[in-house]
Amino acid sequence: MISKIVFEKILKKGLTIGFAESMTGGSLCAEMIKNPGASEVTPGGIIAYSEAQKMNLLKIDSKVIESFGVVSKEVAIEMAKQIRTILGVDIGVSVTGNAGPTLQKHSKNLEAFIGFSYLNQETFIHIQFDALTRKEAIEKAVKMTYSHLEKMLEKIG
Secondary structure (H helix, E strand, O other): OHHHHHHHHHHHHOOOEEEEEOOOOOHHHHHHHOOOOHHHOOOEEEEOOOHHHHHHOOOOOHHHHHHHOOOOHHHHHHHHHHHHHHHOOOEEEEEEEOOOOOOOOOOOOOEEEEEEEEOOEEEEEEEEOOOOOHHHHHHHHHHHHHHHHHHHHHHOO
């Protein structure tokens, strides 16, 4: 799995990674932890599924959620930044989205925003889940996240 490649690159570079997950429910962190020696690269993650937990556990400002919606690039980026601070890691990764079948408030699509915070930079990717089951949407989000991490790690010295 691509998570093993990402794990090895993070380990080799002497970096650490933490996860702030909503829609994926811990799947990203679980993939990393499948690798022997995972404790050398990740202290874990936080599953903040509800809006209240995003505010309580991840310290996401309610104004950001109200302004942009819980499923947004802005919330994803804030989640990634906050998990870096909370866990004291080099790389923060977050996922917020709609896996279906219902939609979140302020959202019109089955989609996810995946946030990345590293080297004092923040970025995100956006994915749509047209015609996917809930399980398939979560699997796609995990795969796309690790794929992006692999490319990102190539650029990190």
